[in-house]
Amino acid sequence: MFRKHILFVSFLFLLIACSDEGSSSEQEEEQIVENVLIELNIENDEIITSDEITITITGDAAISSLEVFLDNGMIHKFNAPPFIIKIETEALEDGEHSLKVDAYAEGKIIGTKTISVKIDNEGPIFVLDDISENEIICEEVQLHPSITDLASNVELLQVYIDDLLLLEKQRTTDCSFLLNPRELPTGIGNLKFIMEDTSGN
Numbered sequence: 637m638f639r640k641h642i643l644f645v646s647f648l649f650l651l652i653a654c655s656d657e658g659s660s661s662e663q664e665e666e667q668i669v670e671n672v673l674i675e676l677n678i679e680n681d682e683i684i685t686s687d688e689i690t691i692t693i694t695g696d697a698a699i700s701s702l703e704v705f706l707d708n709g710m711i712h713k714f715n716a717p718p719f720i721i722k723i724e725t726e727a728l729e730d731g732e733h734s735l736k737v738d739a740y741a742e743g744k745i746i747g748t749k750t751i752s753v754k755i756d757n758e759g760p761i762f763v764l765d766d767i768s769e770n771e772i773i774c775e776e777v778q779l780h781p782s783i784t785d786l787a788s789n790v791e792l793l794q795v796y797i798d799d800l801l802l803l804e805k806q807r808t809t810d811c812s813f814l815l816n817p818r819e820l821p822t823g824i825g826n827l828k829f830i831m832e833d834t835s836g837n
Contacts (some may be wrong), residue, residue, distance in 0.1 A: 660700035662741045662807045672697050672747035674737050680751045681732075683788055683835055685724060705736040728755045730786045756787035759837035762829060773817045781829065788834035796828040 667796075672695035678684060691714075693699055702714040704721055712721050712750055732752055739747035740804055763782040767773070783790050795803040803813045 651793070670698075672739055673749050674739055675751035676735075676749065676751065678753065678780070681754065683754045683756050684735075685725060687722070689721050689723065691721070691737055692721065693717075693739060693747070695747070697746050699739050699741055699746075700743070701740045703738045703740070705734075705738070707734050725755050727758060728757070730755050730758050732787075744751075754787045756785070756833065756835040756837065758786065760785045760790050760831040760833050762831060764829075765786045767815075773815065776814060776818075778812060778814055783811050783829075783831055785833045785837075790831060791834050792830070794830040794833040796830070797825045798828075809818070 672693065675692045675694070677690040677692075691702065691704070693702070700715070701708055702719055704712045704714075704762040706723065711723065732754055734750060735747065735753045738745050760783050765780065766777060766779045768782075783793060789807065790809070790811075791807060793803070793805045793808070794801065795813065800820070802815070805811065
């Protein structure tokens with residue numbers, strides 16, 4: 637499987653005119669009943685993609701079935717191993733979700749494991765209030781763009797005016813920078829922000 641790679645880009649047109657995004661619910665739950673242990677190949681609070689998730693059962697009991705739940709809805713039922721599942725994340729809402737596995741023997745739950753997982757389909761959220769569309773810039777202005785992500789961190793920020801790279805930052809929460817019109821070509825400029833989160837959105 638491969639993940640579609642998307643860069644989120646915001647544009648702002650400017651005129652340079654100068655003569656000179658842990659509680660108890662977040663904790664991994666694990667119950668061992670009748671020496672049954674349920675293990676997953678993902679960690680608590682991990683961002684999941686459409687890659688395979690492997691469920692491993694160890695213990696003395698004979699498992700008759702396995703049920704997998706995302707939040708409150710069952711998404712798969714196994715009657716025999718291998719216990720491998722793919723979750724199509726594209727249709728799911730970004731943010732935190734609960735993934736639960738119930739193991740059954742003779743119609744009774746003999747083991748349960750619940751972890752928190754994160755879905756991250758969308759790119760960073762961009763807000764810039766310091767300047768507006770078609771604003772004339774003649775003096776230095778400090779820009780403080782707000783770039784957040786609901787499920788992961790901002791991995792990369794690049795700022796261009798037309799094809800001129802003004803700023804590049806990686807893995808930072810401070811996205812502010814100084815825009816100095818005296819260092820830029822006079823005329824209409826296209827201010828472009830390219831952002832990428834940890835998941836490649």
